[in-house]
Every structure is written in C-alpha cells, then in structure tokens.
Amino acid sequence: MAELFSGHSEHTLDAKGRVIVPAKYRSFFADGAHLGIGTNHALALWTHDAWERKANAMLELMESGEPGAEEEAQYWAANMEDVTVDASTGRLLVPPYMRTHADLEPGQPVRLVGALSHIAIWNPTRYAERIEVMSSKFSKDAQ
Numbered sequence: 001m002a003e004l005f006s007g008h009s010e011h012t013l014d015a016k017g018r019v020i021v022p023a024k025y026r027s028f029f030a031d032g033a034h035l036g037i038g039t040n041h042a043l044a045l046w047t048h049d050a051w052e053r054k055a056n057a058m059l060e061l062m063e064s065g066e067p068g069a070e071e072e073a074q075y076w077a078a079n080m081e082d083v084t085v086d087a088s089t090g091r092l093l094v095p096p097y098m099r100t101h102a103d104l105e106p107g108q109p110v111r112l113v114g115a116l117s118h119i120a121i122w123n124p125t126r127y128a129e130r131i132e133v134m135s136s137k138f139s140k141d142a143q
Contacts, residue, residue, distance in 0.1 A: 003028050003047055006114035010124060012107065017099055018091040019110045021045070025119065029085040035098065035121075036080035040130055042113075043094065043102050043121040050117050051080070094121070102126075 011020040021029065034051040038044035046054065055077070062073035085092050094104060103123040104110055111122040122130075 003050060004114075004116050005119050006116070008111060008113045010109050010111050013094070013099070013104050013110050014091075015106045016093070017096065017104075017106060018093050019104075019112070019121065020090045021085050021092050021119070022112060023090060026085055026087070026090050030087065033083045033085050033092070034080055035083045035092070035094065036076065037098060037101050038115075038118075038120055041102055041123070041126055043098055044115070045083075045092070045112075045119040045121060046117070054117070 005025065007022075009022045013019050028047050029045075032048040034046040034048065036044050036046070058073040058076050061069045079098075081095055081098075083092055094102075099105070102121060103126060104121075109124050111124040111127045113120045113122060113127065
C-alpha cells in the first residue's frame with residue numbers, strides 16, 4: 001500500500017539550507033528519499049517507492065511518443081536528487097538550485113504540505129497565493 005501524505009507544518013530553513021521533515025513522516029524516508037522540482041515553484045519530496053512508481057510512469061510517458069513527452073520526462077529526472085532525511089534530527093538538505101527555484105531563504109519559514117503521493121515544500125507566501133483560489137471553493141459562503 002502506498003504512503004499517503006496529508007496535513008501541513010511550518011518550519012524554518014536553517015543557515016545551511018536544511019528543513020525539518022515532520023516527525024510523523026520520517027520513518028517513510030528511512031530507506032531513502034528523492035527531492036525534486038515540483039509544480040508552481042514548489043519542491044516535491046518523495047519516498048523511494050513513490051519516486052520509483054512516478055519514475056516508471058514518466059518512463060512510460062517518454063516511450064509513448066507523445067509530443068513533448070520525452071522533454072517532460074527528462075526535465076523531471078534532471079531536476080531530481082537523491083537525498084537523506086537525517087534519522088535523528090529529521091533534517092533534509094535542500095540543494096541551492098532548488099532553494100532558488102522555490103524561493104526559499106535561510107532563516108525564513110518553509111511550509112511542508114501533504115500532497116498525497118509526496119510532500120510539497122513551499123515558500124509560505126507562494127503557497128498562500130496558490131491556495132487562496134482553492135480555499136474559496138471550500139468556503140460556506142461560496143456559491
């Protein structure tokens with residue numbers, strides 16, 4: 001059965017570019033993790049098994065011959081790194097190019113958001129902007 005990630009937490013990116021993964025999820029990354037560029041300037045933290053399933057789907061897409069499929073799969077793979085979530089501290093080092101992509105700055109907050117198949121890592125301001133549109137759909141005042 002696949003891991004499913006939900007909920008959110010906020011931590012601070014430390015001076016070395018590390019962020020804490022929530023304690024309730026650390027065991028999922030014991031055998032390895034993959035961090036990559038996600039959508040909308042977020043990053044995506046995958047367990048090894050979830051990454052492998054996604055990689056196989058990207059391989060199938062690439063082999064489909066659909067226009068742009070090879071480029072999409074190559075972009076995804078080229079912007080993915082094997083990473084380690086420290087077992088004792090729960091910290092994860094975010095590579096500099098990924099911090100730049102996601103607009104993450106040392107000493108600033110970082111929002112970790114469950115995205116079902118992975119954990120999305122966001123600049124909290126970008127996340128708030130992105131989710132504002134969606135949150136109105138769940139409001140009792142929405143028509």
